Amino acid sequence: MNLKITDPEYIERFNHFAFDEVVNAEESLDTKTRYMAILATLIGCQGTDAYREMLGKALDDKVSPIVIKEVVYQATDYLGYGRTLNFLNITNEVFAERNIEMPLESQCTTTLEDRLEKGIEAQATIFGEHMNEAWKAGTINKWLADNCFGDYYTRKGLTLAEREMITFCFLSAQGGCEPQLIAHSKGNMNMGNDKEFLIKVVLQCVPYIGYPRSLNAINCINKACK
Structure with missing residues (x-):
């Protein structure tokens, strides 16, 4: 259904806000980062139709298929297979429509034998040396x-900085994950994604998750700075 025909007033205001006012705001982001944040946010809020729409725009604006797939894959950690599978299927459908050959080039760097060791290293890099022993606390x-x-x-x-940024988006879009959102706000800051950057991320995602969850995310950023 073409919303320009069925709902012209609605789509006029939404498009003006999302694709003019927000995109061109002083607090905007570079093209790749903005699309990564939006796609992660739409996965987080389960916005399947909007994800398909924005995925097409991201590809049109030359965002790499590998970048897009990595966003989808990592969503599994924070939303689970049950809420990620639809987005993986949509991504594959759109890639097939555009003749993007799959599977994409492998991005894996670990084996089943060293994944624990390498995972601990990544945790410690983001959150600090105390994470070297955190894995022993329970299954x-x-x-x-x-x-x-x-x-x-x-x-x-x-x-790692980009992965922490999309994690922030998964958590903020879900709602109800405020303790984890505060923790990952700190993780982002440890990776160089400072308070001002994270607020820019939230502002670019306002059209897709609305004001309550956006305001909650900014509140969590502020708490992470204390």
Whole structure:
């Protein structure tokens, strides 16, 4: 359904806000970062139709298919397979429509034997040396190290700073993850994504998650700075 025909007043105001006022704001981001944040946010809020739309725009603006796939893959850590599969399928459908050959070039850097070790290294790099022992606290802590960080954060295609940024977007878009959002705000800052940068990320995602979750995210950023 063409919203310009069925809902012209709505789409006029939304398009003006999202693609003019927000994109051209003083607090805007470079093209790649903006699309990464928006796609991660749409996965986080389960916006399947909007994701398909913005995925096409991202590809039109030359965002790499590898970057896009890495955003989708990492969503599994923070939303689970049940809420990520639709987005992986949509991505594959759009890639196929555009004749993007799959599978893409491998970005994996770990094996099943060293994923725990490499995951612990990634955790310690982001959150500090105390993470070297955190995996011993319980089964889920070990899985955070070997699966969340060892299987995903160690992949090529995105830097650790970029991975922390999209994690921030997954968490802020879901809602109800404020303790984790504060922690990952700190992780972002440790990776050089400072308060001003994170606020820019939130502002660029306002059209896609609305004001309540955007204001909550800014509140978490402020708490992380204390």
